[in-house]
Amino acid sequence: MEDERVELNDLYREILMDHFRHPRNHKILNGDAMKVFDTNPLCGDELTLSVRVKDGRIEDVAQVARGCSISQASASMMTDLVKGKSKEEALKIAEAVKALLTQGEPQPEDLIGDAISLEGVHKFPVRVKCALLAWMTLLQALKGGK
Ligand code: ZN
Numbered sequence: 001m002e003d004e005r006v007e008l009n010d011l012y013r014e015i016l017m018d019h020f021r022h023p024r025n026h027k028i029l030n031g032d033a034m035k036v037f038d039t040n041p042l043c044g045d046e047l048t049l050s051v052r053v054k055d056g057r058i059e060d061v062a063q064v065a066r067g068c069s070i071s072q073a074s075a076s077m078m079t080d081l082v083k084g085k086s087k088e089e090a091l092k093i094a095e096a097v098k099a100l101l102t103q104g105e106p107q108p109e110d111l112i113g114d115a116i117s118l119e120g121v122h123k124f125p126v127r128v129k130c131a132l133l134a135w136m137t138l139l140q141a142l143k144g145g146k
Pocket residue numbers: 040043044045067068069070071129130
């Protein structure tokens with residue numbers, strides 16, 4: 001697999017591969033859910049994110065990610081983490097993961113959960129955008145939405 005070049009530690013690799021093989025919330029929400037489509041042209045990753053926010057809380061969130069394993073795993077982790085959270089909490093999580101990915105700033109595991117496994121990605125600039133796609137799309141959806 002192409003991502004073998006990314007040297008993540010074994011535990012983190014396992015978490016990542018588990019999300020890749022068993023993607024969480026892999027669907028498109030219908031009805032009044034907000035839908036955002038975004039891509040990472042550098043790698044060819046695509047993501048359709050659907051979010052339903054009710055009373056300031058993420059009632060439901062789903063993803064259909066296509067592309068490399070890192071982008072798909074990251075989208076799965078993202079939905080898993082923010083589902084049921086308030087919009088503010090979700091924004092905080094997304095900003096924390098963004099700082100981890102783009103600056104390598106360590107983040108507490110109790111805040112970012114399985115996304116801690118993306119820790120090593122910032123050392124591989126070419127993969128940062130793969131991992132970042134899900135989180136940037138979420139920020140776009142939450143900031144643009146009600
Ligand atoms: Zn990618």
